[in-house]
Amino acid sequence: MRVELDNLSKSxxxxxxxxxxxxDITDGELVAFxxxxxxxxxxTLLMVAGIYKPTGGTISxxxxxxxxxxxxxxxxxxxxxxxxxxxxxxxxxxxxYPLRLQKLGKGEIKERVxxxxxxxxxxxxxxxxxxxxxxxxxxxxxxxxxxxxxPDLLLFDEPLSNLDAxxxxxxxxxxxxxxxxxxxxxxxxxxxxxxxxxxxxxxxxMSKGVLQAYDVPEALYDRPKTLFVAAFVGNPPMNFFDxxxxxDNGDFRAKSEAIDLVLPQDxxxxxxxxxxxxxxxxxxxxxxxxxxATPPAEGLTLxxxxxxxxxxxxxxxxxxSINGVDMRVLVDKTKEVAVGDTISLVFNTxxxxxxxxxxxxxxxxx
Amino acid sequence: xxxQVEEEAEALARVAVGAPGKQRSSRGRRARSxxxxxxxxxxxxxxxxxxxxxxxxxxxxxxLTNLSSANFSQAWNFIGLDxxxxxxxxxxxxxxxxxxxxxxxxxxxxxxLGLALVLALVTTSIPRRAGFFFRLVWLLPRLxxxxxxxxxxxxxxxxxxxxxYNQIVPEFLGGSGxxxxxxxxxxxxxxxxxxxxxxxxxxxxxxxxxxxxxxDLLTAAKVDGAGTWRIIRDIKLPMIKWxxxxxATYQTLSLLTSFEYILLLTEGGPGLFTTExxxxxxxxxxxxxxxxxxxWGYGATWAIVLVTIALVLAVVYVKLFKxxxxxxxxxxxxx
Ligand SMILES: Nc1ncnc2c1ncn2[C@@H]1O[C@H](COP(=O)(O)OP(=O)(O)OP(=O)(O)O)[C@@H](O)[C@H]1O
Ligand SMILES: [Mg+2]
Numbered sequence: 232m233r234v235e236l237d238n239l240s241k242s243x244x245x246x247x248x249x250x251x252x253x254x255d256i257t258d259g260e261l262v263a264f265x266x267x268x269x270x271x272x273x274x275t276l277l278m279v280a281g282i283y284k285p286t287g288g289t290i291s292x293x294x295x296x297x298x299x300x301x302x303x304x305x306x307x308x309x310x311x312x313x314x315x316x317x318x319x320x321x322x323x324x325x326x327x328y329p330l331r332l333q334k335l336g337k338g339e340i341k342e343r344v345x346x347x348x349x350x351x352x353x354x355x356x357x358x359x360x361x362x363x364x365x366x367x368x369x370x371x372x373x374x375x376x377x378x379x380x381x382p383d384l385l386l387f388d389e390p391l392s393n394l395d396a397x398x399x400x401x402x403x404x405x406x407x408x409x410x411x412x413x414x415x416x417x418x419x420x421x422x423x424x425x426x427x428x429x430x431x432x433x434x435x436x437m438s439k440g441v442l443q444a445y446d447v448p449e450a451l452y453d454r455p456k457t458l459f460v461a462a463f464v465g466n467p468p469m470n471f472f473d474x475x476x477x478x479d480n481g482d483f484r485a486k487s488e489a490i491d492l493v494l495p496q497d498x499x500x501x502x503x504x505x506x507x508x509x510x511x512x513x514x515x516x517x518x519x520x521x522x523x524a525t526p527p528a529e530g531l532t533l534x535x536x537x538x539x540x541x542x543x544x545x546x547x548x549x550x551x552s553i554n555g556v557d558m559r560v561l562v563d564k565t566k567e568v569a570v571g572d573t574i575s576l577v578f579n580t581x582x583x584x585x586x587x588x589x590x591x592x593x594x595x596x597x
Numbered sequence: 598x599x600x601q602v603e604e605e606a607e608a609l610a611r612v613a614v615g616a617p618g619k620q621r622s623s624r625g626r627r628a629r630s631x632x633x634x635x636x637x638x639x640x641x642x643x644x645x646x647x648x649x650x651x652x653x654x655x656x657x658x659x660x661l662t663n664l665s666s667a668n669f670s671q672a673w674n675f676i677g678l679d680x681x682x683x684x685x686x687x688x689x690x691x692x693x694x695x696x697x698x699x700x701x702x703x704x705x706x707x708x709x710l711g712l713a714l715v716l717a718l719v720t721t722s723i724p725r726r727a728g729f730f731f732r733l734v735w736l737l738p739r740l741x742x743x744x745x746x747x748x749x750x751x752x753x754x755x756x757x758x759x760x761x762y763n764q765i766v767p768e769f770l771g772g773s774g775x776x777x778x779x780x781x782x783x784x785x786x787x788x789x790x791x792x793x794x795x796x797x798x799x800x801x802x803x804x805x806x807x808x809x810x811x812x813d814l815l816t817a818a819k820v821d822g823a824g825t826w827r828i829i830r831d832i833k834l835p836m837i838k839w840x841x842x843x844x845a846t847y848q849t850l851s852l853l854t855s856f857e858y859i860l861l862l863t864e865g866g867p868g869l870f871t872t873e874x875x876x877x878x879x880x881x882x883x884x885x886x887x888x889x890x891x892x893w894g895y896g897a898t899w900a901i902v903l904v905t906i907a908l909v910l911a912v913v914y915v916k917l918f919k920x921x922x923x924x925x926x927x928x929x930x931x932x
Contacts, residue, residue, distance in 0.1 A: 313813045
């Protein structure tokens with residue numbers, strides 16, 4: 232099913248939950264709503280579900296405006312962070328509830344519930360009470376309940392947030408596989424960007440009720456249109472520096488008291504269009520320690536001091552200060568960096584981002 | 598302080614030695630915890646003994662005597678079960694029993710449970726402030742002194758052409774529905790006066806129970822395809838099962854023993870025992886007999902039989918509604 236949100240807004244008196252959200256979701260697509268707590272993800276989702284009445288704009292399913300359609304007539308299934316299972320019903324009672332409301336025959340209900348439960352791997356738990364299930368099992372029941380009525384649209388509100396890290400990983404893959412196999416259009420709300428990056432076909436990044444960006448994951452990562460998106464997407468987050476763009480013998484350079492780096496021609500030219508001060512962003516993996524693999528390069532190498540070393544296992548996240556400017560860099564374990572060491576860094580400025588400090592819009596992509 | 602150190606040392610030693618010591622100590626600990634459990638129960642037990650069991654026994658003794666205002670300067674005369682025989686052969690006994698049953702059931706079902714539930718469901722479905730305001734309005738009768746409250750109802754229920762009801766309602770209904778007055782429909786007024794007050798208790802309890810149902814559950818039900826009625830039936834009512842059963846039990850028992858509003862409103866009349874209920878009879882026999890003769894012994898007999906019925910009912914309710922499931926040990930390991 233195609234879903235279109237057109238200037239969709241919701242506010243309560245003086246609180247704005249969602250502010251003129253416009254986006255379209257094609258049939259069979261999984262779209263993630265990503266953003267920090269309180270940015271309006273749930274609000275938008277509940278409007279799509281028909282629980283909240285929009286205060287402005289429209290929601291269309293397959294071209295039909297559904298603003299006035301009751302939740303039960305929207306053909307949706309929903310999964311919650313809290314699971315929201317009915318505690319007084321058994322597993323069978325929970326999964327069969329949507330079908331019982333449709334007044335289907337006993338035999339058909341039984342068949343369909345069993346089929347869905349088997350698909351979710353909980354076929355032998357149908358008689359259990361909800362309180363007798365683990366969190367992971369409960370989430371499977373919740374998924375089963377959402378799927379059993381064969382919805383046209385699946386809504387997920389942080390479904391994995393209450394699970395432990397390992398289970399989250401497996402469930403993530405499972406949900407994605409199910410969604411692809413069944414081809415059900417889905418909206419997946421999360422504040423976990425790894426979840427969004429790995430599962431979603433497209434990601435809608437939100438902040439303070441406003442849609443910041445809506446694109447495929449790689450585009451958000453490589454071509455962030457706003458400072459917020461650049462800062463929010465990616466872990467560990469992008470480093471930002473206040474710099475002046477100056478022209479020097481035909482070369483563009485990013486300069487500040489601490490930094491002096493040569494920029495590639497194309498990016499430098501666009502960054503220089505802002506006329507002076509800009510915010511430069513460089514991802515931790517685009518800053519390398521000088522060594523055999525990365526020899527020092529003219530105009531791209533700076534020296535700094537390691538101030539924090541956080542072992543991540545495969546590599547260390549090292550906090551480095553270059554004349555008082557702080558940044559985070561991923562360093563191979565074998566380099567054995569210690570606090571206080573002086574390190575030479577090579578910046579990959581061909582992947583650097585530039586933002587206007589006033590508008591916070593990208594100078595490269597906006 | 599040293600004792601604590603000793604105990605710790607002992608515990609360490611036990612761990613080193615193994616199971617036998619452990620068993621002994623756990624038996625000791627159990628005995629100690631039982632003792633402290635009784636300790637914690639003691640104040641409540643003392644209250645119940647002083648204010649319920651002791652008076653109950655006195656009442657029982659009283660019911661076996663013919664003590665009354667006519668002979669209270671003399672020694673008590675035990676007359677065996679004469680009072681009980683007199684009670685059950687009283688020509689108005691069946692009427693009073695029927696009245697009591699009717700009064701309790703009608704008030705309970707339509708008001709203390711029914712109206713309370715409707716009020717709770719409605720006031721939790723409208724905006725919070727409005728809901729709060731309406732509940733406050735429904736609490737007013739309970740906050741009004743009973744004599745004032747009943748005086749108001751008497752004014753409402755005066756006969757045509759007086760009476761607030763008779764002056765207002767027929768006008769709106771185009772002349773019909775007139776002449777509803779206290780003397781003509783005493784039961785209507787008895788039930789209404791009690792019900793309007795009784796409903797607010799259940800309303801408060803049900804409201805808080807309904808408000809504690811997680812929002813996600815109601816959202817899930819809506820998405821699953823449930824309308825208002827199915828949500829009430831399938832989600833809300835089952836989720837407030839315990840408060841419902843509690844109110845049913847509690848209000849049955851308190852209605853069974855309540856009589857003050859009937860006393861103030863109709864005094865059990867009009868006519869002979871028309872709206873007289875058991876507790877009122879007990880009160881009248883003991884303290885306000887028609888001939889200025891307070892029959893304390895006979896009144897106590899009515900009270901004893903009523904208390905017995907209430908106790909039996911309480912036990913039946915507890916068994917029927919499986920209240921012990923409520924205090925079942927939590928099964929944490931299943932979560
Ligand atoms: N029923 C409501 N009444 C008033 N304000 C609300 C209501 N629901 C949400 N809001 C406000 O709308 C904003 C967005 O809330 P929303 O629940 O959509 O955030 P979210 O992105 O889902 O956050 P989280 O990740 O914490 O779940 C918040 O400022 C919140 O306080
Ligand atoms: Mg949310």
